[in-house]
Amino acid sequence: MGTLLSAALMAFASSGTASAQTIAPGALQADLRFALDTIERQHPDLAHSVTKAALERGADRVRAQLDHPMDQAEAWAKLAQLNPVLADGHLFIGLPDWRGQGAQAVRQGTGFFPFEVAIDARDHPVIVSMLGGGSTPLAGRRILRIGEHDARHVAGSLLARTHGDTPAFRRALLAQRWWLFHAKLYGTPADYDLVLSGSRKRLTVPAEHTLPAILQRDASFDRLFACRIDTDKSARLTVASFVWEDKARFFQFNRAAMRSRTASFSRRETRRNDRVQRDLSAHA
Template sequence: MKIPAFLLALGALCCVPLHAAPARFTPAQLQQDLQFMREAIESTHPEPALRSGQQAYEQAFEVARSKLGQPLSRDEAWRVLAAMNPVFNDAHLGVVFPDWRSETREHLQAGGKLFPFEVMIDGQQRLRIVAALGGGSSALAGREIANINGLPAARILRELGALVHGDTPAFRNKLLERRFWLYYWKNYGATERFTLQAGGQVLEVPAASVLPAALAGEKSFEQTFQFRILPGGVGLLTVNQFAWPDKQRFYDFTERAFTGLRDAGAQTLLIDVRENGGGDDDMWKTGILRYIADKPYRNGSSYVKKVLEGRAGPGEKVGDIVSGNVDSWVQPEPAHPLHFSGKVFVLVGDLTYSSAILFSNTVQDHGFARLVGAGGYAYVRQTGGTQKQHVLPNTGLEVVVPRFVLDRPSGKREPALLQPDIVLADDPFDRNALVRALLAHPAAATN
């Protein structure tokens, strides 16, 4: 459907910023920040050009340097520096707003507005509405957005996607869709209303003043960790992160879960880490693998690391790049009264990352479970030990940098991206669809 010219003009008018112009940084300050960024990466990362290649890595800095020759605001500077994020191809390496959560809250409290929908980017690179901002229901759910304020959605996705950090284009799409409101605001500015072409209609929609789901969703323990017995005696253990201030509470929770499996006589366990962005390996080693491991295991094989201040081992000095092998094997506990010897499936998805990838690698390589879901989002050879103290001296933007690279337990580097044993599509509108599809799959059939 063609959008009338007057509506396109209205959309353009809606893009006028709501607040006064922000402070600007001089070219000298911006160049200083760029140099600081490069030094932070190269003093921390053992292989800075690991996923970009040296030529693309060097070129990314040259392009950024050429664009910092005039005064820029903080957001403008971020747009220049963040253009390097896709080149790095690593969700553990990038230029980010360290305070984007609090900054968003302050923006809303001051009367600012945000794009009014939670969205998804489907397999055809179409922008679709999932819900109202914050997760509330919307009559427009499922509709494709073809145009926003006079700009084609394809162009918007291309421009915003060029600023996102992450392992792959698919991974970056998933991060972008969950923070679309943030990237839109930081790239195009805040507006009071939006003119949308959605589902073949032209709609006038007011901007939203509610917290996005990514912020409103700072979940409680009960929302983060769940266990239930499904019909047919199948256990479903949902672990949305491997980080919690009180780890013992998590261990008590998983002990109750495996007690429930035993008492129910369950023969199948599904462990859902589709939304697990990582945390600490000891949480899955102690909280999960102690109950399902039946042989010695390790979480990786070979590694390369940069020795940092306060982390030097025997014979190491700060600045060294050290390679080695993971020789710490964890012994199984097959005699544990809650040991589970039935079928185990781990559900993976577009948010499975960091320590959750290491968990997936470990259960897959050692045969403790079969991976189920969609793959191709993240590298199995993971970076880690992320250092977050690198704050640019002038703009205050942050450079997140890892200090090591770890190969999976088997040592294999192909396939390079996480690949499930059973590939099943996920449904962003129905998170239970994957569970139902797996239970209908021959692999999950009980003998």
């Protein structure tokens, strides 16, 4: 099982005019029913994460909101409320080609939330860097308010659409995609009015037009897949994705890693090593 993509959302993604079109309530309700039937019919062990009754109750709450025509962003915001109910790291209601659409939006001049953030244990967004990874003296500051909204309320509304099997997983995943989810629920204004910890003064920060860090990472094979040989002759194999569009390159890397346990893939050097550590921590 993997991502569940609404047929209506997929049609909008391929049309290239998702923001200008709307989806009829009947189409959304039919998609929801299809998704539920598919999950219940094909999932090998649904009860591992959610009971059928709990899933149907969650679907009833979503279905009641599918009562008017919606654009792609609003439709996703409604349907994605099933994601925490599913409580699964790989099965979720997702936006089609969000990476491609996000990169295209940046190229076309769209600005996003200006910071990369982490989500702390109390659901406060905390500034990590500028969007895309640039340094900022504001790093480490908690965001208290975004516009007229309490920042924890904003984070809660985004977490309510985020997939994952644990709260910690959902916080980590939302941190990577904050710019995307925030845009879908709250839009993409030219400026963001923020209140940060340590000050009651309102700070106005312009939207950032840089490619978000996760899109930079996911566009680079060498950031996703690597093998490092340490001085103690151990190897660290990093696999940050299960897929790469250039399948030949991916399989070549995979075969080499499994075959030799000695490869330094950046320099094509080999030497004996005694241990391999596999790093899969970046997986969603």
